[in-house]
Amino acid sequence: MRMLEKIITSGTAVFALILGVAGSSPLLAADQEGAPKNAVPYVHMNLEQQAAGVARVQGAKFSKEGAQTCVGCHDDSNPYPIYPIFKTKHATLSDDRTPFSHENKQCEACHGPGALHAKAKKSEKRSGTIINFGKHAWTPVKDQNDKCLACHQTHQRIEWKGSTHEFNDVACASCHTIHVAKDPVLDRQEQARICMTCHTSQKAKFYELSHHPVREGQMACSECHNVHGENGTGLRIKATSREKCVSCHADKRGPFLWDHAPAAEDCTLCHDPHGSNQPALLKKRVPQLCQECHSPSEHSANNLLGGSQLGNSAYLQVKGCLNCHNQVHGSNHPSGANLLR
Ligand code: HEC
Ligand code: HEC
Ligand code: HEC
Ligand code: HEC
Ligand code: HEC
Ligand code: HEC
Ligand code: HEC
Ligand code: HEC
Ligand code: HEC
Ligand code: HEC
Incomplete structure (x- = not known):
């Protein structure tokens, strides 16, 4: 032969x-x-x-x-x-x-x-x-x-x-290996290693306290990114990122009876998709995160807090605004207009 x-x-x-x-x-x-x-x-x-x-x-x-x-x-x-x-x-x-x-x-x-x-x-x-x-x-x-x-x-x-x-x-061929039985970039466990050889700042993010389990091999960069190109947007997936997010996090999809405007628009307004040293991939800690958009002075709950400034309230300890506004992604409760339930 x-x-x-x-x-x-x-x-x-x-x-x-x-x-x-x-x-x-x-x-x-x-x-x-x-x-x-x-x-x-x-x-x-x-x-x-x-x-x-x-x-x-x-x-x-x-x-x-x-x-x-x-x-x-x-x-x-x-x-x-x-x-x-x-x-x-x-x-x-x-x-x-x-x-x-x-x-x-x-x-x-x-x-x-x-x-x-x-x-x-x-x-x-x-x-x-x-x-x-x-x-x-x-x-x-x-x-x-x-x-x-x-x-x-x-x-x-x-x-x-x-x-x-x-x-x-x-x-x-920088991503694909042809002369191997199994191309590692097509393998969820191996792919990130290849991407991270070039994308070192993203690599660092994935080592922060809260991160998507990419390093752990439970998901791949390509589950969020279309690596070969994306219509009109290069490879940045911002325009469609919410769709990608809710394809896995279906409970955040909505629409809710009471939407929280930013969550209905773009998850990355509050979350860093790669990693963060704040809990839950948050870009900033609460209440600072909330106060980027909400001025404390206009908080009409001041009355509920015995007229004190919210800034001094014990209610702002630990989970901050989330102690009361725990439905930060939107609420389906009939009286959830203020995302309190
Ligand atoms: C003569 C045509 C031809 C050329 C040239 C070619 N391919 Fe392919 N390739 C194929 C076909 C056909 C398949 C099988 C597709 C399928 O099964 O759907 C394939 C499969 C693949 C796969 C998927 C492998 C898998 O296990 O699923 C990758 C990745 C790939 N090719 C990359 C490349 C790269 C990179 C090059 C250039 C270095 C290349 N190909 C050159 C025809 C070609
Ligand atoms: C940045 C890394 C990267 C580059 C560059 C890249 N690919 Fe890929 N390719 C991937 C990843 C990751 C997958 C698997 C996930 C996916 O399909 O999105 C893939 C999948 C494929 C597949 C298999 C798709 C399937 O459905 O089985 C083919 C074929 C392929 N690539 C060909 C190419 C060709 C041809 C080029 C160059 C023009 C190229 N790739 C450039 C990372 C890359
Ligand atoms: C589908 C496309 C494809 C086919 C078919 C293919 N090669 Fe390759 N070859 C590559 C790519 C891409 C590389 C770069 C390394 C890698 O991806 O494994 C490579 C690398 C090589 C190298 C290594 C060169 C170096 O830099 O050391 C040799 C030698 C080689 N190929 C020979 C062959 C021979 C012989 C065959 C036929 C039996 C063959 N190739 C078939 C795509 C291909
Ligand atoms: C007579 C022996 C011989 C034959 C036949 C041969 N090669 Fe090679 N090839 C070599 C040697 C030796 C080298 C390494 C060259 C060096 O080290 O400078 C090489 C290098 C290569 C490289 C790397 C080239 C580079 O510049 O980076 C590729 C790809 C390759 N061969 C593919 C093939 C393919 C495909 C065929 C069939 C069409 C083939 N070779 C036939 C001896 C051969
Ligand atoms: C060989 C080096 C290399 C590899 C490997 C590589 N990339 Fe890239 N990538 C680049 C370069 C260069 C750019 C453009 C400059 C930049 O934004 O860093 C880029 C850009 C990107 C962008 C878009 C950034 C923007 O601003 O538009 C994304 C997303 C991306 N890569 C994801 C990936 C993923 C996912 C993988 C693995 C499947 C990967 N890359 C593998 C070199 C690489
Ligand atoms: C959970 C989804 C998700 C995963 C997993 C993911 N990305 Fe991203 N990536 C995004 C989003 C969303 C953006 C856009 C961020 C923005 O514009 O604020 C982005 C942006 C990028 C950029 C552009 C520069 C930047 O940081 O904004 C690069 C490069 C990149 N990602 C590479 C990677 C690599 C490499 C991996 C895997 C190691 C990866 N991403 C995994 C969602 C993800
Ligand atoms: C491919 C599925 C998938 C996609 C797409 C996805 N995620 Fe995730 N997400 C996960 C998994 C898996 C976890 C880890 C869950 C766990 O550890 O229990 C997670 C965890 C999270 C967490 C909690 C992290 C923590 O430390 O508690 C947040 C926040 C999050 N994702 C936001 C997003 C955002 C924003 C996007 C879109 C940019 C997105 N996800 C896209 C699968 C996905
Ligand atoms: C207004 C800011 C904001 C926006 C926008 C936002 N989130 Fe969140 N998200 C948070 C906060 C704050 C937490 C922490 C909640 C806690 O600790 O109780 C959180 C927690 C999470 C978690 C982990 C805990 C859980 O509830 O499962 C996931 C997953 C998540 N968000 C996904 C998403 C997705 C998907 C989107 C887009 C549809 C999104 N987030 C948009 C602020 C936001
Ligand atoms: C990116 C800007 C942004 C961030 C960050 C943000 N919000 Fe909002 N929030 C809005 C907008 C816009 C509205 C809608 C205001 C309106 O309809 O008048 C809203 C509305 C609300 C409402 C009232 C309910 C409603 O729909 O009218 C509450 C309560 C609320 N946000 C709490 C929070 C909390 C708690 C955080 C921090 C975890 C937060 N927001 C972070 C932009 C933001
Ligand atoms: C002690 C519980 C509590 C805490 C802590 C709290 N809130 Fe509220 N918040 C409420 C209540 C109750 C309402 C509804 C008040 C009303 O309808 O008059 C409200 C209303 C709001 C509204 C809607 C205002 C309007 O005009 O309709 C926003 C925005 C808001 N809170 C943001 C925040 C932010 C940002 C924080 C953190 C800095 C925060 N809240 C902390 C209880 C709280």
């Missing part, structure tokens, strides 16, 4: 044999830890050289033997684990849309025509002769992403062009 067919058609058991079952196998180790490290030394090229490189690859021929050619050199002794891709959806032979279906160019569907690369005489010359992916690859991010978008400009990715990540030159 030819090598590639052997790899593709073999079950996991045989696969394990090829890899050498031991935990010391670089392939298995990479599998367990998530993303492997690039093995090829970073080739430094200026913009002109990059453009020339892309043109050179585009002008090259596809290998007659397809993936067969590639795995001749990039076998399991290669420092970079190539084979786990055969455990992914990209290697579904029966699906005409995948790179490895008979309709497509296999490795070269992503890496571009490889004849020039395969024929290069000295290994030093091989770098820069075929499309490579990720932040440190020689290939310009736009040319990398175009390879993926050739098949994936569907669903959410329709909005990719013009999104904040596209605008900031973030590569698909």
Whole structure:
């Protein structure tokens, strides 16, 4: 049997044999830890050289033997684990849309025509002769992403062009790992780690006392953010954030008999979605939070408090305004107009 067919058609058991079952196998180790490290030394090229490189690859021929050619050199002794891709959806032979279906160019569907690369005489010359992916690859991010978008400009990715990540030159491969059995960014437990490598100030927020359980792996950044782009708003979800919030916090959806205007408008007026050192993700502590909008002087409950200023009242201890106004998101009680019940 030819090598590639052997790899593709073999079950996991045989696969394990090829890899050498031991935990010391670089392939298995990479599998367990998530993303492997690039093995090829970073080739430094200026913009002109990059453009020339892309043109050179585009002008090259596809290998007659397809993936067969590639795995001749990039076998399991290669420092970079190539084979786990055969455990992914990209290697579904029966699906005409995948790179490895008979309709497509296999490795070269992503890496571009490889004849020039395969024929290069000295290994030093091989770098820069075929499309490579990720932040440190020689290939310009736009040319990398175009390879993926050739098949994936569907669903959410329709909005990719013009999104904040596209605008900031973030590569698909900065988030997605292709040569692993399970792409970690698609895993709720692993995703945040990837986002946080770039978004360090958000990372810090998630370490504050009150935070959404993202670090704990119970929810993902992408449950609030559409990472590939959002119509008109970049990736900031403010315009639709309330909808996202109440999709999980249904009891706050309303409309209530008595709405509290800000809660009916935008949850982030009072809550920091990522984290806060105040309880319940509050941006400020009560009563200061309330007093950003409500002046104490106009509090008509002053009478109820024996004419004293609310500011001195024992009722403002601990839960502050919430001691009385405990329905701060809205009330369905017939006499809940003041959010007291
Ligand atoms: C004759 C052996 C050989 C063949 C055939 C071969 N490669 Fe390579 N490839 C290498 C070597 C060696 C390197 C590392 C180059 C270096 O270290 O400078 C490499 C590097 C690469 C890189 C990283 C390039 C860079 O500039 O960052 C990619 C991607 C790659 N190969 C994909 C492929 C694909 C896809 C095929 C099939 C079309 C293929 N290779 C065929 C030997 C080969
Ligand atoms: C030749 C077409 C083609 C190319 C090129 C391609 N893909 Fe795919 N990709 C597919 C198909 C088909 C699927 C399976 C979709 C499905 O099952 O709904 C897929 C699935 C995926 C998935 C989902 C995997 C999963 O386990 O659910 C991700 C992520 C992905 N591709 C990212 C990429 C990235 C990043 C690139 C560029 C480096 C890329 N793809 C290049 C066709 C392609
Ligand atoms: C900022 C990180 C990030 C970038 C950049 C990114 N993705 Fe994704 N992608 C994700 C996450 C997270 C998911 C899973 C959650 C989701 O679908 O929103 C995903 C899901 C996918 C899926 C699978 C969707 C499904 O329904 O199974 C495909 C295909 C995909 N991305 C392709 C791409 C392509 C192509 C690019 C580049 C144009 C890209 N992604 C750029 C993070 C990213
Ligand atoms: C769906 C797109 C896709 C296909 C198909 C694909 N690759 Fe890759 N390849 C990538 C991406 C993206 C990376 C960057 C690292 C990662 O995501 O795992 C990569 C990385 C590599 C590297 C590592 C280069 C380095 O920097 O060390 C080599 C070598 C390679 N691929 C060879 C192959 C070979 C050989 C095949 C066919 C058996 C293949 N690739 C099929 C997308 C693809
Ligand atoms: C390779 C680095 C990188 C990775 C990985 C990354 N991002 Fe980003 N992201 C950026 C850059 C750069 C910007 C634009 C500048 C900024 O706002 O920080 C951005 C912007 C954003 C924004 C919009 C900010 C705004 O002001 O509009 C959101 C939301 C976001 N990223 C979420 C995510 C999520 C969720 C993930 C993980 C699935 C992720 N990012 C992974 C680099 C990255
Ligand atoms: C509970 C929903 C939710 C989760 C989970 C979430 N975000 Fe956000 N994120 C938001 C909202 C809402 C905004 C807009 C805040 C605003 O405009 O006041 C935002 C804004 C951002 C911004 C823009 C800058 C800023 O801080 O306002 C970035 C970047 C970002 N989020 C990244 C992330 C990353 C990375 C993760 C995961 C580690 C994540 N977010 C998880 C809801 C969420
Ligand atoms: C994907 C579901 C989901 C989405 C979307 C979501 N949340 Fe949450 N939220 C949770 C979970 C899970 C918890 C933790 C509950 C627990 O620990 O008991 C939580 C907790 C909270 C808490 C209480 C935190 C504490 O320390 O007591 C607040 C406040 C909150 N969310 C506000 C928001 C806001 C505002 C948004 C929109 C920007 C939002 N949530 C979007 C799932 C979600
Ligand atoms: C006017 C400020 C304000 C707005 C706007 C607001 N909240 Fe709150 N939220 C609070 C306060 C104050 C608490 C703490 C209540 C307590 O400790 O009894 C709280 C607590 C919570 C909690 C945790 C306790 C609980 O009741 O489950 C969740 C979840 C929550 N809010 C979700 C939301 C959502 C979702 C929205 C948007 C629909 C929203 N909040 C809008 C002020 C606000
Ligand atoms: C972002 C501004 C804002 C914040 C913060 C805010 N409120 Fe309000 N609140 C409003 C607005 C606007 C109204 C509606 C006033 C009206 O209809 O005249 C309102 C109304 C009320 C009412 C009267 C009920 C009603 O609907 O007329 C009470 C009681 C109330 N707020 C209590 C609180 C408490 C307690 C807090 C702190 C937990 C708080 N508010 C924080 C803006 C805010
Ligand atoms: C001791 C209980 C108590 C505390 C503490 C309290 N309130 Fe009230 N509040 C009331 C009562 C009772 C009313 C209804 C008074 C009325 O109808 O005359 C009221 C009415 C209001 C109204 C509606 C005023 C109007 O003109 O209709 C607002 C706004 C309000 N409170 C905000 C606050 C804020 C902000 C705080 C914290 C700084 C606070 N309250 C603390 C009992 C309290």
